[in-house]
Amino acid sequence: MNPAWWPGEKHELFTAWAISQGIIINGVSPARFPGRGLGMIATRKINKDEAIITVPHKTMFTPTRIPVSFRNKFPAATPTHVLYAAYFTHGSPEDLRPYALWRDTWPTRSDFEESMPILWPDTSPSLLPPSISSHWTTIPAHTQPHTHAYETPHQNLLSQQEKRLRSAYDTVVSVFPETDWERFSYHWLVVNTRSFFYLMPGEEPPEDRNDAMALVPFADYFNHSDVVCNVKFDGEKYVFWAAKEYEEGEEIYISYGHHPNDFLFTEYGFYLEENASETLYLDDVIFRDLSPALQEELEFHQYYGNYQLTADGVCYRTEIAASITYMPLKDWQNYVLGYSTRGVDERKSEAVIRGWIDAYIKESDRTITLLEQRSREADKHPDKVRMLLRRWAQIKRLCEGAADAVSC
DSSP states (O other): OOGGGGOOOOHHHHHHHHTTTOEEEEEEEEEOOOTTEEEESSOOOBBOOEEEEEEEGGGGEEEEEEEEHHHHHHHOOOOOOHHHHHHHHOOOOHGGGGGGHHTTTTTOHHHHHHOOOGOOSSSSSGGHHHHHOOOOOOSSSGGGSSOOEEEEEEEHHHHHHHEEEEEEEHHHHHHHOOHHHHHHHHHHHHHHHEEEEETTOOOOSSSSSSGGGETTTGGGEEEEOOOOOEEEEOOEEEEEEEEOOHHHOOOEEEEOOOOOHHHHHHHOOOOSSSSSTOOOOHHHHTTTSOOOOHHHHHTTTTOOOOOOETTEEOOHHHHHHHHHHOOOOOHHHHHHHOOOTOOOOHHHHHHHHHHHHHHHHOOOOOOOOHHHHHHHTTSSSSHHHHHHHHHHHHHHHHHHHHHHHHHO
16 A cells, blocks of 8 residues: 555554455555545556445444343334444443444544534534524524424534434433443444444335434445445445546545535534535525515415525525515415416516625625634634635635526
């Protein structure tokens, strides 16, 4: 292996262990990428459709790997995620010993503290993107009222994650009252960031997708990208195939799913420089311009919330929300029902939408200014400040591109 790629002795020891467990490793290796941590690298030229990793089911960490005596301490409906984190926290040293070399390769808690917003208690919420924190610097909270509850899978991300973690901790404390918060939350984050979708052939997917998860040794070195290798689990093995030809020294990725950068940032502690799924949400900006009566109309017609902004402009839901701000209500109702386009004015809609995007650009400018000030003041967490500055610069560029698209 090229010395520049060498991941370290503990990763070499784990690789040898993985091979001894029946994992087939073909032309790839864990590698250290300067400034980005670990990933998977091609150690030779790899052909398209070549199987590069095969992980037998017997080596995966699934619910059956947890002793029945341990599982029976918990209610039957306890989420798989909670059981995994509880076991790595409270399982007997003897039972956990077979996984020692694998666990040595996992990120440390300090690694998570550098990159995971959930572990950033000293970071002002307003410095995190609104989709993560639900806070704005330029929009007072009392001017962001929404009158109806609605599902926001890619908004309020941090509070949703905190709620899941706190619920998990409370469940484990009910069984192990002495559970240490830092130790348990560390294992919860390990499971959250390193799990693969796991469903045996013929099984029905659970209501909560997070209950269909397994840890897959060695495959957890893969980083995320939109350009990925192909993956399949057939009940006996997980197989990873090269989706294209790779040259020696090229990083190989898998996909964690089609997620916007704020989701990746919150759940995994990174975001992509280029992300085809990048999306922002204008909900808070839009709701401050809508009376309760207009919000009621949007909710009744199923156009309430989740107003998306992408590099191509805004979604149709946003256009509908814009039109309700200037159209007579009866005309608007006929429009959304498909009866008439009377009263629709494309230029007026563009002006309204451009105002909403400009509000997000203003938020970006203000937050970037605050972060630059912290940077000049020798902030005690410079890496976090740089990470946030890059993210806000991305957000501003996305807004500017969307504004141009809307104005075309």
